[in-house]
Amino acid sequence: MSAPGDTPAWLRDALTDLARAQARSEERFTAVEAQVARLAATQERADGRLEAVEAELARHRTLLERLAETQAQTTALLAQHNEWLGRLDARLDEQSAMLVQHSSQLGRLEPQLSRVSDQLDTATGWAWETRVRERAASYLADVADHVQVLTPEERDRLLDPAVLVGALTRDEARDLQRADLICRVNEPARAEQRLLVAEVAAHVALRDVARVAAYAGLLARLGVQVLAVVIGQRIGPDAQTAAPVAGVRVLLSTDTRARAILATAVPAPEPAALPGPVSPP
Numbered sequence: 706m707s708a709p710g711d712t713p714a715w716l717r718d719a720l721t722d723l724a725r726a727q728a729r730s731e732e733r734f735t736a737v738e739a740q741v742a743r744l745a746a747t748q749e750r751a752d753g754r755l756e757a758v759e760a761e762l763a764r765h766r767t768l769l770e771r772l773a774e775t776q777a778q779t780t781a782l783l784a785q786h787n788e789w790l791g792r793l794d795a796r797l798d799e800q801s802a803m804l805v806q807h808s809s810q811l812g813r814l815e816p817q818l819s820r821v822s823d824q825l826d827t828a829t830g831w832a833w834e835t836r837v838r839e840r841a842a843s844y845l846a847d848v849a850d851h852v853q854v855l856t857p858e859e860r861d862r863l864l865d866p867a868v869l870v871g872a873l874t875r876d877e878a879r880d881l882q883r884a885d886l887i888c889r890v891n892e893p894a895r896a897e898q899r900l901l902v903a904e905v906a907a908h909v910a911l912r913d914v915a916r917v918a919a920y921a922g923l924l925a926r927l928g929v930q931v932l933a934v935v936i937g938q939r940i941g942p943d944a945q946t947a948a949p950v951a952g953v954r955v956l957l958s959t960d961t962r963a964r965a966i967l968a969t970a971v972p973a974p975e976p977a978a979l980p981g982p983v984s985p986p
Contacts, residue, residue: 834885834905837936841888844936848954849890849901860887863927872926884920892932899930909937909955911944918951 712720837844842852855863864881867873873881881887886903902924904917913935921933933953935944940955948955 833907833938837903837905838886841886844956844958845888845890845901845903845934848892848932848934848956849888850893851889851891851898852901853889855887855889857882863887867927873923877923881920881923884917887924890932892930897930899932900924900927901932901934903934903936905936907938909935909940909944911941911947913937914944914947914951914953918953921952 838854841854845852860882864873864878868875868878881902884902885905886901888901888903889898890901891898902917902920904913904920906913917933917935921931924931933951934956935948935953936956936958938958940948940957945955947953
């Protein structure tokens with residue numbers, strides 16, 4: 706506003722300065738209001754962010770609570786599993802102790818079982834040999850006809866002259882006396898008579914094949930054809946392989962009749978001159 710014309714100069718200057726100061730104050734107030742408005746907007750944004758942070762924190766707290774519950778459940782399960790494992794360990798210890806005890810008992814029984822098994826094998830072998838001897842014609846039907854099992858006396862009357870003429874030594878004759886069977890037979894489809902020597906075993910082993918082959922070689926020195934035979938219920942693979950090489954026939958049986966699964970004859974050498982039968986001493 707303007708001052709009256711009679712207003713002193715100093716007063717007019719003062720009023721002018723006051724007006725200018727008021728204008729500057731209004732400008733400053735306007736600037737302050739704008740600043741306050743900006744601060745308010747910033748505050749609103751901060752409040753919004755704070756609310757979002759608080760919501761995120763609340764969600765994290767919920768997750769942490771759930772995690773704590775899950776961890777508590779897991780801890781309880783682990784404790785339960787540890788208890789079960791403890792029980793299992795105790796049972797395993799009991800089972801281990803029982804196994805040690807059983808092993809100790811089996812260790813003490815094994816020698817007895819071995820002796821019983823040996824006795825059973827021996828008894829089975831004797832029974833099998835007796836059965837084959839009593840029914841030799843049936844067991845040998847596939848490889849020989851007219852089977853005549855030599856008695857000990859007939860066997861000795863066969864061997865003693867060979868010892869006298871040197872075809873066999875006394876030790877060799879004694880070896881032949883240990884043969885399970887010595888028979889006079891006719892081979893099917895041939896008329897001439899020959900000797901048959903057999904080893905009898907429930908389970909034919911390699912030693913049985915070797916033994917009967919040696920017997921056949923000794924008997925062949927008497928100047929006759931000899932059939933070497935092993936008779937059994939089963940045969941080991943090594944014995945089965947060695948039999949044809951040694952010229953031994955293999956007869957396997959499940960009943961009273963043997964089945965020939967290999968046939969090879971042992972040829973005789975030149976006949977040896979034998980004296981007449983020698984009477985037993």
